[in-house]
Amino acid sequence: MKQGSVEGASATTVLALETSSRTYAVAVGDGETPLAQAAARRDDPEFPELGVLVDGALARAGLAFSDIGTIGVEIFPVSSLELMAIAAQRAHRGPFLCLKTAHGGNVYAGLFVNGETAEMRHGPPCSVIPAIAGGLTRVCVAGPTKEEVPDLLPDVTVEDSGIEEADVAVLYCVTRATVADPGRLVPVASPINEASRIFHEPASSRHARRS
Numbered sequence: 226m227k228q229g230s231v232e233g234a235s236a237t238t239v240l241a242l243e244t245s246s247r248t249y250a251v252a253v254g255d256g257e258t259p260l261a262q263a264a265a266r267r268d269d270p271e272f273p274e275l276g277v278l279v280d281g282a283l284a285r286a287g288l289a290f291s292d293i294g295t296i297g298v299e300i301f302p303v304s305s306l307e308l309m310a311i312a313a314q315r316a317h318r319g320p321f322l323c324l325k326t327a328h329g330g331n332v333y334a335g336l337f338v339n340g341e342t343a344e345m346r347h348g349p350p351c352s353v354i355p356a357i358a359g360g361l362t363r364v365c366v367a368g369p370t371k372e373e374v375p376d377l378l379p380d381v382t383v384e385d386s387g388i389e390e391a392d393v394a395v396l397y398c399v400t401r402a403t404v405a406d407p408g409r410l411v412p413v414a415s416p417i418n419e420a421s422r423i424f425h426e427p428a429s430s431r432h433a434r435r436s
Contacts, residue, residue, distance in 0.1 A: 239400050240293045243393040244275065246305060250393035251278045253286050253293070259397045261285035303399060305391035306335035306345065309367040312395045313386040314340070317365045321386070322358050324350075324368030332370055351377060 241259075243250040249267050254260035263278040263285075283290060309323040320343070325333040332350050336343040336357045346353045350370060354377045358364050361381050366374045367388035375383045 238288070238293050239397055240279070241393055241397040241400050242275070242279075243305075243391060243396055246390045248390070249275055249278060251275070251282045252393045252397040253279075253282045253288060254397065257398070257401075259394060260287070262393060264393070303396065304335070306333060306368075307337070307342065308391035308395050308399070309386075309388050310335065310337035311399060312388050312392055313365055313367045317384060317386050320358075320361060320364050322354070322364045322366045322374065324354075324366070324370050324374075325390075326369055332368075336364075354378065 238255045239253065241252045247266055247268060248264050249272075250262065250264035252259035252262045259282075261282040261284075263282040265272050265278060279290070283292075305325055306323040310319075310321040313319075313321050313323070319338055321337040323335045323337065327333050327347060330350075331348050332353060333345070333347050334350075334353045334357060335345045344357045346357055350373055354374060358374075358378055358381060361378075363382035363384065364374075364378070365384040365386050367386040369389055371385060
């Protein structure tokens, strides 16, 4: 789960936090693009705390933590799968199949059509990927395990988006957009994992999304 906090001295001041990938990243600013970003791999022996990344980005942007509010501000929650789909649609045509590595050889998989989440699943790639995308004629893929997809979807034209993981700059941009749509902000958000209900709900319209 990623979250962007929208608060502070300026209504458009945004702090975006990306904490579900191997690389933790933050971005802060009040314009179309971030004023400053910071990132570090969490498996690096010298990995700093997330707060250190935030402090560094704020310093480079000439801001203080008080400029973006407190921990209790409303947030905009968005998954890394959604962020990859948003990034992919800038240069590619959907539907988009976005993948993220999970424990035990499993994957988190999300299918996105016309800017909406069509289906999300967690499990072995060999069963999850054909289940949600096997009925398509073509699909654009993002994520670290995208090389496996053509073999699992032999009857589907598979396009590689070139996107490996979620980008905090994309999170920053979509979070800024919530300034004009405050109804999407929530007071509390929980991390998404394999137990999350979203991965176990039936599809709203199985393969009515054919491309």
